[in-house]
Amino acid sequence: MINKKIGVLLLFVVLFSFGANAQRAASMRINEVLVDNEDNFVDDYGKRHPWIELYNTSAGTVNIAGCYLTNDKNNPKKYPIPKGDVLTIIPPHQHTLFWADGEPNRGTFHVNFTLDPATDNYIALYDADGRTLIDEITIPAAQKADVSYGRVIDGQDEWAQLTKVTPSTNNLTLDSNEKIENFKENDSIGIGMTVTAMAVVFSGLFLLYIIFKQVGKFAIAASKRNAKKAAGTASGVSADAGEESGEIFAAIATALYEMSDDNHDVENTVLTIRKVARTYSPWSSKLYGLREVPRK
Incomplete structure (x- = not known):
């Protein structure tokens, strides 16, 4: 099957x-x-x-x-x-x-x-x-x-x-192109073609000039807007400075005092004795340089 x-x-x-x-x-x-x-x-x-x-x-x-x-x-x-x-x-x-x-x-x-x-x-x-x-x-x-x-x-x-x-x-x-033949008949020496080509080139350059000019204006405007935003932010921060209350400063001072006190709570109960070692010489002893004042 x-x-x-x-x-x-x-x-x-x-x-x-x-x-x-x-x-x-x-x-x-x-x-x-x-x-x-x-x-x-x-x-x-x-x-x-x-x-x-x-x-x-x-x-x-x-x-x-x-x-x-x-x-x-x-x-x-x-x-x-x-x-x-x-x-x-x-x-x-x-x-x-x-x-x-x-x-x-x-x-x-x-x-x-x-x-x-x-x-x-x-x-x-x-x-x-x-x-x-x-x-x-x-x-x-x-x-x-x-x-x-x-x-x-x-x-x-x-x-x-x-x-x-x-x-x-x-x-x-195709032995010939109808459009080319008409162009040759109406513009035998090529003046029209030259003018047309130059017009196309200069039109393109002018269009590029307009485009670049508009792009430049847009970029400058955007830069100014960003600068204004940055200046506004900075002024807001400076305006807020100095508005802290006295309580904040008191708390900061207290914290600093406590921190400085903690650093010396052990050292202030310790007496340190340092022995100074000097070389003995009879020539430098004041004992031999003392003279009894004569009595009159």
């Missing part, structure tokens, strides 16, 4: 993964094709061949490994995109390039068919099941050399010949 549950769970995971992968692969589009490459982009071998650009229109990553590219409506599995190459993982709104050189042994992005400029070229992208068509396009014959055929805007429906070939990048390129 447990094995059956595990088997059903694994089958569900596989089917879910396959369905999610198919849904992601469905967002891929054939975006641009160069049939006649005479003097254009070269491959990783330095050779010029026709190429096919795919574009991821979704906001999620798409792995196209296992899908199929073909130029034959009767053979949708003509070129299976190999698995195991990390470059088949296409980030959101990014491009990848396949070389139609008929040499698949050169790598993942070299298909096993070529394109002929003299005839219509059918190109299709099939999902991993080999039956679900993701995208297809027929390139008209007689394409000019080094002029690609692609969508005017990446992933959109409108196709046209693109005079600017854009392999692995956006098909719509």
